[in-house]
Amino acid sequence: MDFQHTLLSWYKTHKRDLPWRHTNNPYIIWLSEIILQQTRVDQGTPYFLKFLDAFPTVTDFAKADEASILKLWQGLGYYSRARNMHATAKQVIGDYNGVFPTSYQELLKLRGIGPYSAAAISSFSAGAKQAVVDGNVFRVLARYFGIQSPINAPKGIKEFNVLAAELLFMPDPGLYNQAIMEFGALQCKAKKPGCSICPLNVDCVALKTDSVGKLPVKLPKAAKKSRYFNYFICIKNNQILVRHRLAGDIWQHLFDFPCIETKDAYDGLQPDLMDAAVAVFGVDSSLSLKTSLRHILTHQLITAKFFLVDDFFIELSKFDNCKWVSLQELDELPQPKLINNFIEKFL
Known part of the structure; x- marks a missing residue:
């Protein structure tokens, strides 16, 4: 458990004060998760605050007209996600009496919510024992354990998800998920990671093998x-x-x-x-x-x-x-x- 305890200790000292971390309201966490899939925290936070101000509840979101939602979303790209959010809000009103679900399986039934989003919302709102694997988590695991499997190939994705589930800190899964995601965002960064002051550097395979800049592995994208x-x-x-x-x-x-x-x-x-x-x-x-x-x-x-x-x-x-x-x-x-x-x- 050294890996998990080290991350939790680091997080206690270094975590950012982000607005969605002050609540376990699944609607608010859902807003933050969908927006942050589009952009970095510093760019996404103003969008999150605008959406929450315009639609403080899922009922407000469901009643909004699509044009106003798309206008608020303007600049984020992937406008289909904004339309999916509108459909999700209506679905929560129609199928769940306006109570946003926190169950992983129920969340998967909602429009535009896949395994990652369902894991994040259920973990952060209700402490569900679900590993949340985003780009930051891929990077931390790939470097620390020296995993060469591509993170954008089905076999690699499965391998990382299995490992993340095995490492999940069961006493407080939500806190641990936040910790490893934050560690990847601030410490084990894609560019210029702080390896010299990293609390995990003693056992980091990538650092030992001089492959920090080569991990995680990604298959090349198709030409635009x-x-x-x-x-x-x-x-x-x-x-x-x-x-x-x-x-x-x-x-x-x-x-x-x-x-x-x-x-x-x-x-x-x-x-x-x-x-x-x-x-x-x-x-x-x-x-x-x-x-x-x-x-x-x-x-x-x-x-x-x-x-x-x-x-x-x-x-x-x-x-x-x-x-x-x-x-x-x-x-x-x-x-x-x-x-x-x-x-x-x-x-």
């Missing part, structure tokens, strides 16, 4: 798909034309601008793009390139060009899912981070 968006910015009478994105592609239910996607990147106003724009905006229309931005998603690399359109003629009925909004209304609409960046810098 490149996509090229050409956005058209139409402004008239202090209103701007926006498009509501539907299901079937990225950024579902968010708002961007009328767009033509091309197979290749354009250096500027290529003839075929001009012809396509004329067909949409009329023969007297003209385009000027405002800027070009790149945006990286998990599996896609987006290159977006933004064209200002002048002298356009628009029959709104011919524009699928488009509408005119004021610039104030535009600011209130949920947008992809790429679009929000353009608006903030250029509008």
Whole structure:
């Protein structure tokens, strides 16, 4: 038990004072866990506080409209998680009479909650004997025990989960899970870990074998798909034309601008793009390139060009899912981070 006791002792001294650590309310812990799957603690904390302020209970979350949830989520990416959260809140109201479950098995029945989230919520809210294995835990275990199995391969994931379960500190599983996660975040960091002052350095296999920088092992990711968006910015009478994105592609239910996607990147106003724009905006229309931005998603690399359109003629009925909004209304609409960046810098 030396490994576990050392982690618990370290945690008692070094743990951060985080807002979700002052409660065992499963709803609040659920909020924090889903948000922190998207980003680091320092970036995720303001989002957590905004969500908790807007929706202090799961009932408030369930009653919210999707647009307000997506707006609060803006900038985190993976918007499907925000929609899953909304569905989860409604499910808790409908199936559990508004009482957020704490059982690992019941949590797995909720939309968007997998084994990791179920283990974390049940462990932190009810002391369930479930090992919580996130990226920090993978790193600590891989280095301390010298495990070479890839952490993103099924065999490796199973191996790490079995080991984590064996190491679980049964007198207080929730405290131990917090300790090893925090240790990975602050001490056994991915870059520049504090090995010289690490309380586990005497028995750390990676340190002994000079392989700290090589562990944990990850299989290479598949190459990202490149996509090229050409956005058209139409402004008239202090209103701007926006498009509501539907299901079937990225950024579902968010708002961007009328767009033509091309197979290749354009250096500027290529003839075929001009012809396509004329067909949409009329023969007297003209385009000027405002800027070009790149945006990286998990599996896609987006290159977006933004064209200002002048002298356009628009029959709104011919524009699928488009509408005119004021610039104030535009600011209130949920947008992809790429679009929000353009608006903030250029509008």
